[in-house]
Amino acid sequence: MFDRKRKKGILRKLKKGRVKKIFLQVPEGLKRGALDLTDFLEKNNIDVMLSAEPCFGACDLRDKEAKMLGCDLILHVGHSDFGLKTKVPVMYEEYEIPCDPIPLLEWHLKKLDYERISLVTTIQFVHCLENVRKFLESRGKRVYLASSGRLKEGQVLGCDYSSMIALEEKVDCFLFIGSGRFHPLGLQERVNKPVLFLDIEKKNLTNFFREKIRIETLKVMRVQKARDLQNFGIGISTKPGQINLKTAERVKEKLKSLGKNAYILVADQLTPEKLIGLKIEVLVNTACPRIREDFEQFGKVILNPEDVELL
Ligand code: SF4
Structure with missing residues (x-):
């Protein structure tokens, strides 16, 4: 993931901040190098708690876990600062992919x-x-x-x-x-x-201009299908950069006013298996707006909050 020079640079910054224990977050694509970085830091007397949770963005800072485990700092690799306030300080280490286009x-x-x-x-x-x-x-x-x-x-x-x-x-x-x-x-x-x-x-x-027509068509189809369905789940994520309670409550009110059954569902990350056993026909996603594109895995209609306005 990082060469020796970069790892030494990270270590220098950690030592300067008198950091003894870190919570390490690495995106999926870079996980292969996470153990190498962990070994390097531990050889240099920094304890590492490596997060095994998937991490798709700096919207997903795990400061609750970091605090619970007594870490002095979160080392977040691969994403830039999302602008979140945290209880544990965060050091962002961006990852440049060499390329000459x-x-x-x-x-x-x-x-x-x-x-x-x-x-x-x-x-x-x-x-x-x-x-x-x-x-x-x-x-x-x-x-x-x-x-x-x-x-x-x-x-x-x-x-x-x-x-x-x-x-x-x-x-x-x-x-x-x-x-x-x-x-x-x-x-x-x-x-x-x-x-x-x-x-x-x-x-x-x-x-990609032609894709626009496909995207718009899918959107119309989703909304049309949702009109005929009754049971709506409104997904809230507890990830600090994705939590959107006010929107979820607004959506719930709107759905109720349309005569639908609406339930707020809370999860760290909404996945199809978390909906098993619940008779949810439509998922309104208030977390990462791109979850909507995973509708095939969910096997359900997925709407974003703005789609609900079109119902
Ligand atoms: S909310 Fe989704 S798209 Fe935005 S940074 Fe997080 S994972 Fe990426």
């Missing part, structure tokens, strides 16, 4: 037939954007790097595309550079300009 971009340049381009990526690839900007400007493009308070220039989260939405009028397209469809798809759902996805793993450049 320029040759790939040069290869696909003809397909990038837009003049004003907003660059978009995730925290792991933010470091590439400056070179991409210079390259595209040298080819006559006008390049925009949107920023919002808590995120870096060009960075998005799966639940936060606000800086891109604010920029939409000024650009002809969004160019997402990274890996995995999750983020570009989420962006395409929220904007009406094309999102082009430069996949640095598969080496493709794909225009």
Whole structure:
């Protein structure tokens, strides 16, 4: 996960803060290297409590557990600060994936037939954007790097595309550079300009604009189906960055006013097996907004709170 120099840098910061015991959170994709980092820190007299829970974002800081286990600090790897206040201090160690998208971009340049381009990526690839900007400007493009308070220039989260939405009028397209469809798809759902996805793993450049029609159709189908169903579960997550009690209560009131049965369901992470035995037909998810995309695993209609307004 981290080379020796980086591990030494982490150790230096921990020693400086007189930290003796940490709660270590590592995202799924980096878990393989978690034991190596644990070994290194423990050899240097830092006790490590390694969280075995899946961690998809810095919305999921485990400060209750860290406090309960007597940890001085949470070492959170792979995500940037989500802006949460915690009882135990947090040290964020971002993880940059080395990449040079320029040759790939040069290869696909003809397909990038837009003049004003907003660059978009995730925290792991933010470091590439400056070179991409210079390259595209040298080819006559006008390049925009949107920023919002808590995120870096060009960075998005799966639940936060606000800086891109604010920029939409000024650009002809969004160019997402990274890996995995999750983020570009989420962006395409929220904007009406094309999102082009430069996949640095598969080496493709794909225009996601057609996906928008599919996403909109699915949304209409979900709402139509939910209209005919009676038992609604309103999911609340206890993850500190996903808890949304007021929204859940508002949704419950709305559903009751529509004559539906509505029940608030509380879980750390909502998974299909947690709904077994409950006669829930529709899940309204107030936690991570992207859970809605897992509807096939749940085998149920999943709505986000804004969908309830369309019922
Ligand atoms: S709420 Fe969901 S999309 Fe947002 S950071 Fe957390 S896991 Fe990612």
